[in-house]
Amino acid sequence: MADNHDHAHSHRHNHLVEDMLATMSRNGWRITEQRKTLAKIFAEQDGYLSPKDVYDQMSAEYPSVSFDTVYRNLRMLSEMGVLEQFYFMEGGLKFKGSCLSHHHHHLICVNCEKTMTFDYCPMEQSLELPGNYKILNHRFEIYGVCDQCQNQS
Amino acid sequence: MADNHDHAHSHRHNHLVEDMLATMSRNGWRITEQRKTLAKIFAEQDGYLSPKDVYDQMSAEYPSVSFDTVYRNLRMLSEMGVLEQFYFMEGGLKFKGSCLSHHHHHLICVNCEKTMTFDYCPMEQSLELPGNYKILNHRFEIYGVCDQCQNQS
DNA sequence: CTCAATGCAAAATGTTTGCATAATG
DNA sequence: CATTATGCAAACATTTTGCATTGAG
Numbered sequence: 515m516a517d518n519h520d521h522a523h524s525h526r527h528n529h530l531v532e533d534m535l536a537t538m539s540r541n542g543w544r545i546t547e548q549r550k551t552l553a554k555i556f557a558e559q560d561g562y563l564s565p566k567d568v569y570d571q572m573s574a575e576y577p578s579v580s581f582d583t584v585y586r587n588l589r590m591l592s593e594m595g596v597l598e599q600f601y602f603m604e605g606g607l608k609f610k611g612s613c614l615s616h617h618h619h620h621l622i623c624v625n626c627e628k629t630m631t632f633d634y635c636p637m638e639q640s641l642e643l644p645g646n647y648k649i650l651n652h653r654f655e656i657y658g659v660c661d662q663c664q665n666q667s
Numbered sequence: 668m669a670d671n672h673d674h675a676h677s678h679r680h681n682h683l684v685e686d687m688l689a690t691m692s693r694n695g696w697r698i699t700e701q702r703k704t705l706a707k708i709f710a711e712q713d714g715y716l717s718p719k720d721v722y723d724q725m726s727a728e729y730p731s732v733s734f735d736t737v738y739r740n741l742r743m744l745s746e747m748g749v750l751e752q753f754y755f756m757e758g759g760l761k762f763k764g765s766c767l768s769h770h771h772h773h774l775i776c777v778n779c780e781k782t783m784t785f786d787y788c789p790m791e792q793s794l795e796l797p798g799n800y801k802i803l804n805h806r807f808e809i810y811g812v813c814d815q816c817q818n819q820s
Numbered sequence: 821c822t823c824a825a826t827g828c829a830a831a832a833t834g835t836t837t838g839c840a841t842a843a844t845g
Numbered sequence: 846c847a848t849t850a851t852g853c854a855a856a857c858a859t860t861t862t863g864c865a866t867t868g869a870g
Contacts, residue, residue, distance in 0.1 A: 642787070643809065648811050661798055697845070735837085
């Protein structure tokens with residue numbers, strides 16, 4: 515099972531990694547070993563990762579990596595739009611690879627943080643809003659417990 | 668204008684202050700001068716306040732107040748449900764008095780953080796969601812620039 | 821070979837904790 | 846008067862910065 519699962523994924527992963535690296539390159543950033551590793555980590559991961567998580571995974575491949583480099587790169591990648599950042603109330607700031615292709619919202623597992631996307635957007639309704647705000651953006655997330663996490667405890 | 672505006676508000680404010688103090692009392696917390704001030708600050712304020720904002724306003728009345736007391740009380744009031752906390756991406760953790768009476772969502776001014784509520788809730792739609800998540804809660808916020816802030820620059 | 825990226829150390833920020841003192845109920 | 850809340854100081858966690866060195870283009 516693990517085998518063709520992983521195999522099916524690896525194509526998508528390589529594609530994502532290349533996308534991320536291409537975006538960095540396009541924005542004038544150099545492709546370093548650490549940034550390749552960073553891209554790979556987020557391509558292989560559906561959920562959110564804290565800077566600490568990323569650091570831990572990075573140091574597995576590059577034992578000498580430093581925390582500030584991780585932070586710097588996470589920040590840059592967020593600014594470029596390659597990563598989405600999100601602040602969990604408990605658990606602080608986390609990052610995940612962002613889908614750049616289309617507007618969508620997230621269904622997030624509060625246990626493992628695995629995230630699924632869905633296309634329904636409440637802003638497509640004709641909302642009656644109070645005040646005369648000039649609307650800039652919005653945020654809609656649904657939290658729950660995913661199938662796996664429901665069955666495993 | 669300021670006069671009957673303020674006057675109309677003051678009734679609501681007193682009511683809110685009493686509500687908050689009653690909730691603290693009900694939960695077995697003592698009503699201290701600082702907590703009264705804290706309740707008043709949030710009753711008089713529509714928008715979000717950072718711990719620093721709260722500290723500054725508190726020290727206007729109690730110059731000797733300390734930061735950790737502010738934090739402690741903010742945390743307690745949040746746990747009790749008297750305050751809602753919210754993490755602004757830029758600007759960190761902030762608090763506002765919470766409306767305990769009915770479910771609603773927020774329209775938030777990104778400039779002054781003045782917040783209006785509205786009753787439309789996307790969860791009332793029959794959403795088709797991926798996965799088999801057991802849904803726990805959700806979050807829907809709209810960000811914009813309020814009337815005042817649009818006209819003042 | 822030039823300039824950007826890294827690692828290191830140290831600082832800045834934001835939040836929490838332990839404990840003696842003060843104040844509430 | 847018993848017990849909780851406060852202020853102080855110090856600890857802690859997280860994120861940012863300055864600078865010499867390394868490495869990508």
